[in-house]
Amino acid sequence: MTLLHACRGAWDTPDRSGDPVDLHDHALQTAALLRRSHPADKELQVAGLVHDLGHLLRPGDDAAHADHAAAAVGPLLGHRVAELVRLHVPAKRYLAATEPGRPLSQQSALTLRAQGGVMTHEEAAAFAAHPYAEDAVTLRQADDAGKVVGLDAGVMEDWRPVLELVAGAVGRPTGSRTPR
Ligand SMILES: [Fe+2]
Ligand SMILES: [Fe+2]
Numbered sequence: 338m339t340l341l342h343a344c345r346g347a348w349d350t351p352d353r354s355g356d357p358v359d360l361h362d363h364a365l366q367t368a369a370l371l372r373r374s375h376p377a378d379k380e381l382q383v384a385g386l387v388h389d390l391g392h393l394l395r396p397g398d399d400a401a402h403a404d405h406a407a408a409a410v411g412p413l414l415g416h417r418v419a420e421l422v423r424l425h426v427p428a429k430r431y432l433a434a435t436e437p438g439r440p441l442s443q444q445s446a447l448t449l450r451a452q453g454g455v456m457t458h459e460e461a462a463a464f465a466a467h468p469y470a471e472d473a474v475t476l477r478q479a480d481d482a483g484k485v486v487g488l489d490a491g492v493m494e495d496w497r498p499v500l501e502l503v504a505g506a507v508g509r510p511t512g513s514r515t516p517r
Contacts, residue, residue: 338500340390340409341493349392349399355444357486360389365490366483371476381472383414383503384421385479386496399448402426414500415507417469424464424473425480430456431464432477442484 344360356363368386375381387410391402394409403426411419432439433449434456441449449455456464464470483490 338493338497340393341386341496344390344393347393349389349402349444351396356442356484358484360392361493362488362490363389363483365493366485366488367476367479368496369490370479370482374479375475378472379499379503380415380418381421381476383496383500384418384425385476385483386500387414387418388422388425388476388480400451400453413504413507415503418503420469421473421476424467424469425477426452427456427464428470428473428477429481430454431461431470432474434458434461441481445481 341361341364344364347360349355349360349363358366364386367388368382371378371382371385388406389402390409391398391405391407395402395405398405403423407419407423410422429441429445429449430453433441433454437455467473
């Protein structure tokens, strides 16, 4: 929660040349879209909430921001959340390959090359075989839509109990886990 609150007034690029909403509003918008489309999947929603914390943790490292965020949240929020966070950049590269006409924000299009560019046919096939591929694409679609200036997507504190629920389930046997 401390990191998420620190996203207010923090941006994906240190010089603010990137996306038009700060990381705080982007997190809230992305998570709210996922809550609407997948109300039962708390892990997916939480992954949307924390997916860009890498920009806060290592400002300026666009290429690896998803990996930084995944490494940071994994111990607290579990393997699936960490994987969904990590996959939000590969999902962009995958969608660029499979839906070439799909619009990206100016900043997302700009950073695509530094992040590995459009996936090759082989890379896309490997991505599609990942057990979380579909959820990662869903997260990516919310990510791309969650950049609306001035859109009120709620209050960060409202996510505390959801984070606690997901964190509380980490380490329990999969069958007994509730957040999904
Ligand atoms: Fe990102
Ligand atoms: Fe994002």
